[in-house]
Amino acid sequence: MLARGREGFQIILEADLHMHTVACGHGYSTVKELADAAAEAGLKMIAVTEHGPAIPGAPHMYFYENLKRLPSYWKGVEVLKGVEANIINIYGCLDLPGELLAGMDIVLAGFHTRTGMDGLSVEEYTSGMISALKNPLVHVITHPGNPGFPVDIEKVALAARDNQKVLEINNSSFSTARPGSISRCRQFVRQVKKINGLVVINSDAHVFTEVGQCRHAVRAAVEAGLDNRHVLNTAADRVREYLYLHKKRLKQNTVLPA
Numbered sequence: 718m719l720a721r722g723r724e725g726f727q728i729i730l731e732a733d734l735h736m737h738t739v740a741c742g743h744g745y746s747t748v749k750e751l752a753d754a755a756a757e758a759g760l761k762m763i764a765v766t767e768h769g770p771a772i773p774g775a776p777h778m779y780f781y782e783n784l785k786r787l788p789s790y791w792k793g794v795e796v797l798k799g800v801e802a803n804i805i806n807i808y809g810c811l812d813l814p815g816e817l818l819a820g821m822d823i824v825l826a827g828f829h830t831r832t833g834m835d836g837l838s839v840e841e842y843t844s845g846m847i848s849a850l851k852n853p854l855v856h857v858i859t860h861p862g863n864p865g866f867p868v869d870i871e872k873v874a875l876a877a878r879d880n881q882k883v884l885e886i887n888n889s890s891f892s893t894a895r896p897g898s899i900s901r902c903r904q905f906v907r908q909v910k911k912i913n914g915l916v917v918i919n920s921d922a923h924v925f926t927e928v929g930q931c932r933h934a935v936r937a938a939v940e941a942g943l944d945n946r947h948v949l950n951t952a953a954d955r956v957r958e959y960l961y962l963h964k965k966r967l968k969q970n971t972v973l974p975a
Contacts, residue, residue, distance in 0.1 A: 728918070728938055732762035732950040733929050735801065735825060735859060735885065735919035741767045742774025746925040748787060748796070754922075756792035758929035761953040764797035764823050771803040771812035771832040781817055795953065799823035801859055803832045807841045809848025811855075818854040819967065823960060825885070826852075827859030828866035835865075843868040847876040853967050856960065857917055860887040862902035863895045870904050878914040881963075883949055889921040891933030902934075906941040917949045 736751055737744040746754075748765055755763045765787065768775045784798035799821050802811040811818065811826055818824050826849045828834050828842065837845075846868050849855055861873060861884050877884050886906060890898035909916055918935055922928045938948060945951040949959060 728935050728943070728945060728948055728951060730918060730929070730931060730935070730948070730950055731760060731953045732764075732956050733760055733920050733922070733931070734762070734764040734797070734799075734823060734857065734917055734950055734956070735766050735887070736763060736922040736928060737767055737801075738765065740776045740780060741772070741923075744923045746923075749791070750925040751922065751928055752791040752794050752796060754925040754928040755794045760794060760929050762795040762797065762950075762956060763928070764799045764825075766799045766801040766823070766825050768829065769800055769802040769812040771805055772829055773831055778813075778817075781813060781821075784821065797822035799825060801825040801827060802855075803827070803829055803834075804845050804849045805833050807837070807845045807848070809845050809850075809852060811849070811852070815854060823857070824855050825857045825859050826855045827861070827885075828863060830865065837866075839867050839869060842866045843872055846873050850876045850880045850882045853963070853970050855882065856963060857883045857885055859885045859919075860890050860895060860898070860902075860921070861885065862887075862890060862898050862905045864897045864901055865895065867901070870901070870908050874905065874908040874912055874914055878912055883915050883917045883959075884909060886916050886918045886934040886938055887921050888919065888931040888934040889923075889927075891937065894921065903937055903941065906937050906943065909947065910942050914947070915949055916943065916947060919950070
């Protein structure tokens with residue numbers, strides 16, 4: 718996926734780090750179908766990130782324990798094994814144990830309906846998201862611009878930067894999911910640019926035809942003035958380095974979050 722801004726710079730993605738399979742209960746493709754689509758799209762890396770078990774219809778705990786059975790490469794595409802965990806309270810707790818999260822390649826976390834977080838205040842959502850950002854096991858916060866779970870954009874963006882974490886620009890928020898997200902997503906992108914933070918641009922694919930399809934999110938990033946320096950997944954090597962450094966820091970922390 719490529720976009721060119723008015724000034725001529727480009728954003729080119731080598732990885733798509735947020736996607737779901739039939740295992741999540743509301744996805745429509747297999748791991749193989751997603752990886753095949755990634756190879757056809759010219760991606761070098763994907764992450765399989767099923768919803769955490771608090772989501773209705775999500776996989777059983779054994780599913781996440783068995784992720785190691787997935788191939789690490791398929792048709793030249795690296796396959797990261799991860800999760801999109803649910804933030805389940807204002808203290809930033811997630812719906813999978815720390816010991817299990819620590820063994821995954823990548824951990825995404827976000828708010829979702831029907832997981833115990835509906836109907837709270839901006840202050841409560843902000844507290845929950847910032848607390849999740851402080852969790853050393855979390856790498857990425859998904860779709861933070863969701864108006865169903867409104868947060869203080871400036872505070873969250875600063876917390877992400879200060880904790881060396883990544884905020885997602887979610888392409889589905891501009892198209893098929895989370896109506897009303899576009900304005901808040903654009904505000905997040907502008908704030909990230911202002912403070913020189915880091916984002917990841919993902920498809921949030923739930924079917925193989927969506928893999929690598931991030932044109933709306935890429936356009937928003939370009940229009941806000943972001944370039945490859947601000948976008949983690951413009952290079953697969955950069956993603957690997959980021960995850961390696963976080964794992965190194967985690968090993969220095971002897972107490973895993975719950």
